[in-house]
Amino acid sequence: MxxxxxxxxxxxxxxxxxxxxxxxxxxxxxxxxxxxxxxxxxxxxxxxxxxxxxxxxPGSPPSAGSSSAAGSGGTSAAPAYGLGSIPSPWGDLYLDPAAANAWNAMRQASLAQYGIDLYPDGPLSAYRTYEQQAQLYDLYLSGQGPLAAPPGTSAHERGVAVDVAEPVMRQIIDEIGAQYGWAKTADAPHEWWHVVYVGGY
Ligand SMILES: [Zn+2]
Known part of the structure; x- marks a missing residue:
């Protein structure tokens, strides 16, 4: 460590x-x-x-005992005015309102059709503040973190991207996401977990 x-x-x-x-x-x-x-x-x-x-x-919710505490592994974005929320094992996380509505509808469909919950991989895996993106970018530059977009350029800062927790979630989004405006796009081709809301564009 x-x-x-x-x-x-x-x-x-x-x-x-x-x-x-x-x-x-x-x-x-x-x-x-x-x-x-x-x-x-x-x-x-x-x-x-x-x-x-x-x-x-894979894809099952974390056990209650492992997810009950707040502040797991990072500080989730403070709820900013005008954002929508999506449920996660770490409490509500935030997205652009249209992206959040579409995500929640897609999540319900995934639960109904596949019995698989869709959720971000961690507290920083949906909306991020500029400062949070800057921290991830610094980790990348110092060789301690994966490829991260420079602050000011990430779809996460616009609240239109989610990094999903499990590959099966990505597979489901590949199958049904288009109906909800969610898709894998070309902005992060080496990150299987990164999906983007394109419905509003
Ligand atoms: Zn991402």
């Missing part, structure tokens, strides 16, 4: 979900890590095996 690292930043840097890394290390998803603590990063197969051993199937 380096100062400033979180379970979330480690997970995104390794293309894994926070839940996978948490379960693999016997931690809760909102565990607060301390500098010097050792975190094992599993392979995809090891992570899947750990989830299976814990009785967790």
């Amino acid at each position: 380096q100062p400033g690292e979180t379970l979330w930043s480690i997970s995104v840097a390794n293309n894994l979900t926070t839940r996978t890394v948490a379960v693999f290390n016997g931690l809760s998803e909102d565990a607060h890590l301390i500098a010097g603590q050792t975190i094992q990063v599993p392979t995809v197969e090891e992570g899947a095996a750990a989830l299976a051993a814990a009785g967790i199937t």
Whole structure:
């Protein structure tokens, strides 16, 4: 662990979900890590095996015990005036109002048709403030985080992007998202988790 690292930043840097890394290390998803603590990063197969051993199937909501505390791995965006909200394991997160309405309708359809919930991967995975985007960009520049757009240029700052938590969520959005204006677009081709609301454009 380096100062400033979180379970979330480690997970995104390794293309894994926070839940996978948490379960693999016997931690809760909102565990607060301390500098010097050792975190094992599993392979995809090891992570899947750990989830299976814990009785967790991809796409299922995190257990109540692991998601009850606020402030997991990052500070969620303060509710800004005029934004809409979407539910998540970390409490309400925010999006542009039209994007939020469309997301919530798509989520209901996913639950009804597939039994799969759709939610962002963490508190910073929907709307972000300029300052939050700047922090992620700094992590990227210092080699501690995945590719991130410079502050002022991210669709997350406009409240029209979500980074989904599990690949199955992306698969469902590929299938039904167009009806709701949500799609994978070309703005982040190497990030399977990044989907964008294009319905209002
Ligand atoms: Zn994104």
